[in-house]
Amino acid sequence: MITTVEEIQRSTTAMRSGELARSQESRETVGDYSVPDARMRCRDVEVWYGDKRAIHGVSLDLGRNEVLSMIGPSGCGKSTFLRCLNRMNDTIDGCRVSGSIQLDGEEIYDRALDPVPLRARVGMVFQKPNPFPKSIYENVAYGPRIHGLTNNKTELDALVETSLRKAGLWDEVKDRLDAPGTGLSGGQQQRLCIARTIAVSPEVILMDEPCSALDPIATAIIEELIDELRANYSIAIVTHSMQQAARVSQRTAYFHLGDLIEVGETNQIFTNPQHRLTEDYITGRFG
Numbered sequence: 001m002i003t004t005v006e007e008i009q010r011s012t013t014a015m016r017s018g019e020l021a022r023s024q025e026s027r028e029t030v031g032d033y034s035v036p037d038a039r040m041r042c043r044d045v046e047v048w049y050g051d052k053r054a055i056h057g058v059s060l061d062l063g064r065n066e067v068l069s070m071i072g073p074s075g076c077g078k079s080t081f082l083r084c085l086n087r088m089n090d091t092i093d094g095c096r097v098s099g100s101i102q103l104d105g106e107e108i109y110d111r112a113l114d115p116v117p118l119r120a121r122v123g124m125v126f127q128k129p130n131p132f133p134k135s136i137y138e139n140v141a142y143g144p145r146i147h148g149l150t151n152n153k154t155e156l157d158a159l160v161e162t163s164l165r166k167a168g169l170w171d172e173v174k175d176r177l178d179a180p181g182t183g184l185s186g187g188q189q190q191r192l193c194i195a196r197t198i199a200v201s202p203e204v205i206l207m208d209e210p211c212s213a214l215d216p217i218a219t220a221i222i223e224e225l226i227d228e229l230r231a232n233y234s235i236a237i238v239t240h241s242m243q244q245a246a247r248v249s250q251r252t253a254y255f256h257l258g259d260l261i262e263v264g265e266t267n268q269i270f271t272n273p274q275h276r277l278t279e280d281y282i283t284g285r286f287g
Ligand SMILES: Nc1ncnc2c1ncn2[C@@H]1O[C@H](COP(=O)(O)OP(=O)(O)OP(=O)(O)O)[C@@H](O)[C@H]1O
Pocket: 049, 054, 072, 073, 074, 075, 076, 077, 078, 079, 080, 081, 092
């Protein structure tokens, strides 16, 4: 309850600034894009495909043990931004990235930094499950083997088991580790891909619409898994489903035409968006 003059003034000022933010057409990010002790820190990130600018000076942090969802209309740049976080855009001809992106304080676009180990530290799970055409065991063992993470077969076996357990798949596959990964159901294949990512000890997991090819039951299992993985990893997820963003993430970032329009606690973004464009999107007025 408001009881003092100062409180009334504070509340009115807050209301006014809320209204201002809501009505403005500005493309300045509304909300605090920084978090204390960030795992990843992005500042003024621009991405160009040839002479077309796809991301316009975006600043955004990814916290430790959080799920950050990135939402917005098709073509707004969510996947492009996500791919910056482990330099996957390096593989696209004509794509240029500028600005600063740090992982634990280290510039990931530093010339001296090798993108191969970076992509183990910042793993990625794609829209369509893409297991290697190898056995379930080999799908998970491959990464640790090429990165030299284990010393012998016993250690590798243990790592494969732990990774499959963390991905919630062990009980379903433990008796058929030699069977092809591609023979699993879509949801199991996606969990196999998550196990493969986990096996190389990432700090961050990027997920680009990881459930869009899955049925509702497989989606629910992956969403539960994402929530469990948060205990050990930082997760950034691109999703077209606002329900999914609301279910799995603690913070949500809303993108529009290459700009980061608004970022905040997921609950606040969905119940009390401060920018008109965010409100239009979440209420279904466009998108
Ligand atoms: N390889 C590419 N070459 C040229 N332009 C690209 C490339 N990839 C994306 N773009 C362009 O960059 C912009 C952002 O695309 P991006 O795929 O990042 O958006 P998105 O929000 O993830 O879209 P969607 O939700 O449809 O997947 C779009 O205008 C798109 O056409």
